[in-house]
Amino acid sequence: MLEILTATEMRAREQVAIESGGVTGLDLMERAGRAVVDAVFAEWPELAQTPQTAAVLCGPGNNGGDGFVIARLLKAWGWEVGVYLYGDPERLPPDARINHDRWCAMGSVHDLAQASVEGLKVALMVDALFGTGLRRPLEGVAQQGLNQVAARVVAVDLPSGLCSDSGRVLGTVSNAVRAALTVTFHAPKLGHVLADGPAVCGRVMVADIALAAQAGGAVRLVAPPDAQSLTKAETAHKFGHGHALILTGGAGTTGAARLAARAALRIGAGVVTLGVPPSAQMEVAAQITALMLRRIEDGKTLYAALTDKRITALCLGPGMGTARARDLVPVVLRHESAPRVVLDADALTAFADAPETLFGLLHEGCVLTPHGGEFARLFPDIAARLAAPATQGPAYSKVEATREAAKRAGCVVLLKGADTVIAAPDGACAIHAAAYGRAAPWLATAGAGDVLAGFVAGLLARGFPPMQAAETAAWLHGECARCFGPGLIAEDLPEVLPKVLRALPDQAARASSRMSALLANSNPST
Numbered sequence: 001m002l003e004i005l006t007a008t009e010m011r012a013r014e015q016v017a018i019e020s021g022g023v024t025g026l027d028l029m030e031r032a033g034r035a036v037v038d039a040v041f042a043e044w045p046e047l048a049q050t051p052q053t054a055a056v057l058c059g060p061g062n063n064g065g066d067g068f069v070i071a072r073l074l075k076a077w078g079w080e081v082g083v084y085l086y087g088d089p090e091r092l093p094p095d096a097r098i099n100h101d102r103w104c105a106m107g108s109v110h111d112l113a114q115a116s117v118e119g120l121k122v123a124l125m126v127d128a129l130f131g132t133g134l135r136r137p138l139e140g141v142a143q144q145g146l147n148q149v150a151a152r153v154v155a156v157d158l159p160s161g162l163c164s165d166s167g168r169v170l171g172t173v174s175n176a177v178r179a180a181l182t183v184t185f186h187a188p189k190l191g192h193v194l195a196d197g198p199a200v201c202g203r204v205m206v207a208d209i210a211l212a213a214q215a216g217g218a219v220r221l222v223a224p225p226d227a228q229s230l231t232k233a234e235t236a237h238k239f240g241h242g243h244a245l246i247l248t249g250g251a252g253t254t255g256a257a258r259l260a261a262r263a264a265l266r267i268g269a270g271v272v273t274l275g276v277p278p279s280a281q282m283e284v285a286a287q288i289t290a291l292m293l294r295r296i297e298d299g300k301t302l303y304a305a306l307t308d309k310r311i312t313a314l315c316l317g318p319g320m321g322t323a324r325a326r327d328l329v330p331v332v333l334r335h336e337s338a339p340r341v342v343l344d345a346d347a348l349t350a351f352a353d354a355p356e357t358l359f360g361l362l363h364e365g366c367v368l369t370p371h372g373g374e375f376a377r378l379f380p381d382i383a384a385r386l387a388a389p390a391t392q393g394p395a396y397s398k399v400e401a402t403r404e405a406a407k408r409a410g411c412v413v414l415l416k417g418a419d420t421v422i423a424a425p426d427g428a429c430a431i432h433a434a435a436y437g438r439a440a441p442w443l444a445t446a447g448a449g450d451v452l453a454g455f456v457a458g459l460l461a462r463g464f465p466p467m468q469a470a471e472t473a474a475w476l477h478g479e480c481a482r483c484f485g486p487g488l489i490a491e492d493l494p495e496v497l498p499k500v501l502r503a504l505p506d507q508a509a510r511a512s513s514r515m516s517a518l519l520a521n522s523n524p525s526t
């Protein structure tokens with residue numbers, strides 16, 4: 001499991017290590033500084049060839065302390081290093097103060113408030129202004145780092161201005177350092193993958209500073225699924241892999257549900273049936289082959305259909321129309337057979353006026369897959385809080401918002417985006433970040449969300465628990481987009497899935513691929 005930490009969790013890990021007596025805060029700071037220097041040389045090998053020039057911007061906390069270590073190590077390599085402190089040396093925390101004083105034995109410290117670094121030409125700028133302790137937007141002289149012209153900017157832990165827990169830049173979005181390389185310690189932080197994080201971090205390297213592994217953080221990065229979990233048993237009957245029922249809208253609006261149905265079938269549901277109103281029967285019949293068709297006219301016919309115990313999951317919403325959704329969603333959610341259900345698109349919008357009615361019906365076998373707009377319709381107060389300007393760190397995050405929504409809804413919520421967050425009512429939470437090595441910009445295409453809903457439905461039909469179904473669907477969806485690449489349209493996603501499934505790593509390979517797939521991993525000497 002690749003854990004991804006909040007600032008508080010990271011501090012707790014540091015504290016446990018220090019209290020165990022095996023390491024001091026000063027040791028950790030030394031390792032952090034050394035890890036940054038090693039990562040810089042790994043990223044830009046040309047800088048290790050001959051001594052260069054660097055500007056190191058140090059802040060008033062321990063992030064600044066790391067900066068003083070880096071300055072000392074670069075100087076030891078023969079570099080010409082300018083150190084600029086934002087703050088009062090007398091008020092530095094103890095470990096940072098010690099490293100400040102060590103540096104002072106080798107060079108001078110400029111006061112960032114007095115010495116302008118605007119336009120300074122250096123080979124490397126080290127941003128050690130703020131890390132996990134950022135509380136407010138960068139302002140005044142602290143902003144000088146933003147306009148640096150160095151060819152290479154390395155951020156220590158986080159680009160200054162970026163909130164570690166939310167990935168939101170405090171203030172306006174231009175209020176953060178834009179790094180080419182970010183070197184963080186022990187584990188990635190939420191801010192590296194959420195919101196603005198990927199846009200300002202550049203490449204992210206996770207450096208091992210020899211902190212002992214501990215029980216996982218509260219949030220995980222979605223891992224590649226285990227190939228075994230998606231195979232089909234040699235002896236199983238088609239109904240052994242479940243039967244998904246996908247409801248369509250009327251004539252002319254059945255495309256979205258057909259996309260979802262094909263996705264459910266491709267991901268391995270044994271049988272997939274499209275439930276159509278009479279007006280759409282001919283249209284759908286003319287389009288399908290492996291998919292089944294059943295007339296679902298109204299609540300009564302749907303209720304009767306659900307008495308077939310072989311139907312293990314439903315997908316409602318894509319292209320369904322809000323009126324039909326308002327009629328049929330309660331029938332499914334109230335049905336005594338309690339099949340698993342994914343609700344998307346119109347099935348969410350249909351309850352914009354009365355979200356509490358929907359929440360009263362949802363159960364733990366449900367998954368909601370809203371995009372930002374649908375989320376705001378169901379959870380307007382949560383969405384408003386998330387949309388409010390981030391002025392204080394730690395800022396309210398998409399992780400907190402999705403967790404709050406899942407708790408309120410009483411089921412798994414998958415909030416889509418480049419940073420897809422999936423949360424369960426018990427607080428379990430995972431992020432699928434389509435960023436860094438897993439960026440999938442081609443997913444911004446009509447119908448991609450319908451395919452995701454279909455993937456979730458197919459997995460639910462196969463018996464995956466809701467959280468696992470949502471995580472697995474999100475990962476495979478992103479992987480299909482990456483595998484197809486430019487020119488992708490939604491129809492391509494289910495078609496490329498077999499290739500993606502064939503390439504899935506087995507359990508042993510998963511552990512090592514997880515980290516490298518998303519973030520570059522460095523393991524500098526300690």
Ligand SMILES: NC(=O)C1=CN([C@@H]2O[C@H](COP(=O)(O)OP(=O)(O)OC[C@H]3O[C@@H](n4cnc5c(N)ncnc54)[C@H](OP(=O)(O)O)[C@@H]3O)[C@@H](O)[C@H]2O)[C@@H](O)CC1
Nearest residue numbers: 014029032060061062063130131132133134135136137157
């Ligand atoms: N944890 C670990 O295991 C390890 C941690 N390590 C390193 O420590 C870093 C965390 O250090 P940290 O906690 O001292 O916080 P940091 O980011 O330096 O800033 C705090 C200071 O900034 C100030 N301040 C905040 N915002 C401001 C603003 N906008 N404008 C002006 N001032 C502002 C704030 O002031 P205050 O809010 O108290 O007024 C306080 O003085 C971490 O990122 C990593 O690099 C490593 O050494 C190895 C192991």
Ligand SMILES: [K+]
Nearest residue numbers: 127130156158
């Ligand atoms: K920083």
